[in-house]
Amino acid sequence: MQPNMDNNIRVESLPPGEAFKLFEEKVGSETLQMHPDICKLAEAVVEECAGLPLALITIGRAMASKRTPHEWKYAIEVLRQSTASVFPGVGKEMFPKLKFSYDCLADEKVKSCFLYCSLYPEDKSIEKDELIHCWIGEGLLDEHTNLSSARNRGHFIIGSLIDACLLEKQGNHRIKMHDVIRDMALWIAGESEEKFFVKSGVQLKEQPKDKKWEEVIRMSVMDNLIENLTDILACPNLQTLFLGRNRLKVIINDFFNFMPMLRVLDLSHNMNLKELPVGIGNLVSLEHLNLSFTHIRKLPIELKALKNLKYLNLERTRRLRIIPQLISSFSKLQVLKMEGCCYQCSLVLEEMEHLNYLNVLTITFTSTSELEKALGFNKFISCAIEHVSLQGFRDSRSLNILALANLHPLYSLELSGYMVIEDVKIESSISEGVGCFHSLRSIYLFDCNQLRDASWIIFAPHLERLFIRDCQGLEEIISEEKLSEVAELKGNSNLFSKLEFLHLNNLPKMKTIYRHALLFPQLKRITILNCPMLKKFPLNSNSAKGRRLVIEGDEGWWKDVEWEDESTQIAFFPSFKHR
The missing domain is CATH 1.10.8 (Helicase, Ruva Protein; domain 3)
Incomplete structure (x- = not known):
C-alpha cells in the first residue's frame, strides 16, 4: 500500500x-x-x-x-503469554504476514525502536517521553547532537510506527502495542541478534535463574512480584534492564558487578526499596537511571563513578533525605527529574550550575523564598524547567503566578500541599504577560483550600488538561470580575480553546466553571465528582456541534444539572457516563 x-x-x-x-x-x-x-x-x-x-x-x-x-x-x-509459543505453526503463518510492515520501516534504528516496545507488559500503555528517553539512553538516537533534536526524532519515529499500524495511539501522550504485534516483535527479536529476555507482567515472585545471560542484550522483568535480587547475573552484553513495578526490598551489593555495558536501568515504582546497593557504582556505562516512586532514603556516594549518566529520575522519592555532593559530578547530565522529591531543591541549585548540558529539569518548590532564589539563581536553569510543583508555601498568603512566566519550556504546573495562599495574582500591570505560558499544557490544583478561584489559568492559552481536587474553598474556576481587570482579555472567546480533559473532584463550594457558554472545540472528557453545588456548565447547543464529548459523574448529580435550554440538554444527554 x-x-x-x-x-x-x-x-x-x-x-x-x-x-x-x-x-x-x-x-x-x-x-x-x-x-x-x-x-x-x-x-x-x-x-x-x-x-x-x-x-x-x-x-x-x-x-x-x-x-x-x-x-x-x-x-x-x-x-x-505468547501466541507463538502455544502454536508454533501459527507464528510461521501469521507473523511473516504482519512482519511486512516491520520490513518496510525506514532503517535498522527504527526497527530497534519498535522491538524495544515489546519490553513493556502486555496490554499496558507506554508513556511516549519515558520510551523516548530509554531509546536515547540505549544509543538508538545517538546520531542527534542535542537532546531536543533526539526527542523530536523519537516522536517522529513513534508517529511512523503508528502510521505503520505497529503501535496504537492512546491520547496525546501515550501509546500501546497490540498483543499480537508484541508477540511478533518478541518473535523477531528471538530470530535476530537482538536477544531479549522478557517476562514482564507475568506474576514472577523470584528473579529468573538458569539462563545463558551472556547472549541477552535487553531484559525486562518489570511489573512482577519480585522482592529480592540475591543472585549475581553475569550479563556482559546487557544494555537495558527493566526492574520497575516489582516489590523489591533487597538488591545485593554485587548484583550489578558483571553488567559492564548496561546503559538503561529502571528501578521505578518499587515502594519497598529503601536503599541502593553500593555496587551500582560499577555500572560505568550507565546513561539512564530511573529511581522514581521508590522509598530510597539516600543516594550512595558510589554513584559518583557514573560519569556517563545523562538521565536521572528522582521524582516522587518522598523519603529521600540525603544527596551527598553528587549532582555536579554528573557532568554529562541532560535530564534531572526531582519533582515530588523530598530533598530540598535549593540545596542542589549551586551544583546544577555545573551541569552544562542540562536540558530538562522537573522540580518542587516549598516556599516563596525558595522559588525566588531559584528563579534568580541561574538563567540557564530557567530554560530547562519543564515541570514545577509548588507545595506548601506556608510563608505567604499570595502568589504572583506570572513570576513563572520566564520558564519558557514549562509544560506542567502543580499547586498542592495544603497551601495557605488565598490569592493568585494576575496583575494588569504585567499585561505584556498575557498568554505568557505558551508551553503550559497541564495544570493540577490539589488541597488549595483558601483559593476562591483559579482565574490565572487564562494565561495558559494552550492548556490541554486541568485537574482540580480537594480545594475546599474554590467557588469558580474563571472569575468574570478578575477577567475584567485585564483589559486585553475582555470578551475573550478563546478561553479553554485547547482544553481536552477537565477533572473536578471534591469541591464542595464550586458553583461555576465560567458564567458564559464556551465552544470547547477540543474537549473530550469532563469528570465531575463530589461537586454538589455545581449545577451549570458553560455549554450551549453550539458547544455540541460535531462533538463526541464524555461527561462522567454521579447519576444523582446529573439529574439536577441545569441546562441553558432544551436543545443543549438534548445535545449532551447521550454524553453522560456513570462513574
Missing part, C-alpha cells in the same frame, strides 16, 4: 461480535459444539486476539482440531 493514498483503507480491530463471527467461521461450528464449555472458552480465545483479523483467522484455523475443553483451556493460558 502506498502511504497517504486516498484509496488506502485502514483495517481497524473488529468489535467483539464480528470478531467472534470471523473466528467461528474459521474454527468451524462442529468443533464449537463438541462440548458445552467450548463455546464459552472460544470467547476467551477471541478476546486474546483483541479484534485483529489475521490473528482470528490464523488461530481459528489452528483451534479447529482441538475438541476438548482441556485443550482450549491450555490454549487460553499460554495465549496470554
Whole structure:
C-alpha cells in the first residue's frame, strides 16, 4: 500500500461480535459444539486476539482440531503469554504476514525502536517521553547532537510506527502495542541478534535463574512480584534492564558487578526499596537511571563513578533525605527529574550550575523564598524547567503566578500541599504577560483550600488538561470580575480553546466553571465528582456541534444539572457516563 493514498483503507480491530463471527467461521461450528464449555472458552480465545483479523483467522484455523475443553483451556493460558509459543505453526503463518510492515520501516534504528516496545507488559500503555528517553539512553538516537533534536526524532519515529499500524495511539501522550504485534516483535527479536529476555507482567515472585545471560542484550522483568535480587547475573552484553513495578526490598551489593555495558536501568515504582546497593557504582556505562516512586532514603556516594549518566529520575522519592555532593559530578547530565522529591531543591541549585548540558529539569518548590532564589539563581536553569510543583508555601498568603512566566519550556504546573495562599495574582500591570505560558499544557490544583478561584489559568492559552481536587474553598474556576481587570482579555472567546480533559473532584463550594457558554472545540472528557453545588456548565447547543464529548459523574448529580435550554440538554444527554 502506498502511504497517504486516498484509496488506502485502514483495517481497524473488529468489535467483539464480528470478531467472534470471523473466528467461528474459521474454527468451524462442529468443533464449537463438541462440548458445552467450548463455546464459552472460544470467547476467551477471541478476546486474546483483541479484534485483529489475521490473528482470528490464523488461530481459528489452528483451534479447529482441538475438541476438548482441556485443550482450549491450555490454549487460553499460554495465549496470554505468547501466541507463538502455544502454536508454533501459527507464528510461521501469521507473523511473516504482519512482519511486512516491520520490513518496510525506514532503517535498522527504527526497527530497534519498535522491538524495544515489546519490553513493556502486555496490554499496558507506554508513556511516549519515558520510551523516548530509554531509546536515547540505549544509543538508538545517538546520531542527534542535542537532546531536543533526539526527542523530536523519537516522536517522529513513534508517529511512523503508528502510521505503520505497529503501535496504537492512546491520547496525546501515550501509546500501546497490540498483543499480537508484541508477540511478533518478541518473535523477531528471538530470530535476530537482538536477544531479549522478557517476562514482564507475568506474576514472577523470584528473579529468573538458569539462563545463558551472556547472549541477552535487553531484559525486562518489570511489573512482577519480585522482592529480592540475591543472585549475581553475569550479563556482559546487557544494555537495558527493566526492574520497575516489582516489590523489591533487597538488591545485593554485587548484583550489578558483571553488567559492564548496561546503559538503561529502571528501578521505578518499587515502594519497598529503601536503599541502593553500593555496587551500582560499577555500572560505568550507565546513561539512564530511573529511581522514581521508590522509598530510597539516600543516594550512595558510589554513584559518583557514573560519569556517563545523562538521565536521572528522582521524582516522587518522598523519603529521600540525603544527596551527598553528587549532582555536579554528573557532568554529562541532560535530564534531572526531582519533582515530588523530598530533598530540598535549593540545596542542589549551586551544583546544577555545573551541569552544562542540562536540558530538562522537573522540580518542587516549598516556599516563596525558595522559588525566588531559584528563579534568580541561574538563567540557564530557567530554560530547562519543564515541570514545577509548588507545595506548601506556608510563608505567604499570595502568589504572583506570572513570576513563572520566564520558564519558557514549562509544560506542567502543580499547586498542592495544603497551601495557605488565598490569592493568585494576575496583575494588569504585567499585561505584556498575557498568554505568557505558551508551553503550559497541564495544570493540577490539589488541597488549595483558601483559593476562591483559579482565574490565572487564562494565561495558559494552550492548556490541554486541568485537574482540580480537594480545594475546599474554590467557588469558580474563571472569575468574570478578575477577567475584567485585564483589559486585553475582555470578551475573550478563546478561553479553554485547547482544553481536552477537565477533572473536578471534591469541591464542595464550586458553583461555576465560567458564567458564559464556551465552544470547547477540543474537549473530550469532563469528570465531575463530589461537586454538589455545581449545577451549570458553560455549554450551549453550539458547544455540541460535531462533538463526541464524555461527561462522567454521579447519576444523582446529573439529574439536577441545569441546562441553558432544551436543545443543549438534548445535545449532551447521550454524553453522560456513570462513574
